[in-house]
Amino acid sequence: MMFVIEFFRVRGTDEAHATLDRVEHDAADLEDAKVRAQSLFETLDMPQKPDALRILDHSGDEVFFWSPQYGGS
Template structure:
């Protein structure tokens, strides 16, 4: 099980504002990456996200992705 988190990144200090979280029930991280990136532009959120991250069942970040660099 993975949690996919979509967020905005504030310019200047890089603070994150979470827009949405989606659970994805798979044991395969590559499958979760494909799902996360496909949802990036299609999921109905209040704002367009700047980036996403995937966390494992323990809450540890296992993947970060953004279509543009954010100083990370």
């Protein structure tokens, strides 16, 4: 399955999201995509440190959200 992992910053005043990077990942299932996304959260070279990430399925629907501060879904 193809997933898109988005890494973003969250503005504290209104919770607006600013996307820092998007990575496509071909994974066996959502659990595999979650492991890869959380690994990339710490290692991917981005212009700023992200606050959170989300995973989108092939339809563009959010299937997972994770942040060290807020936890996951």
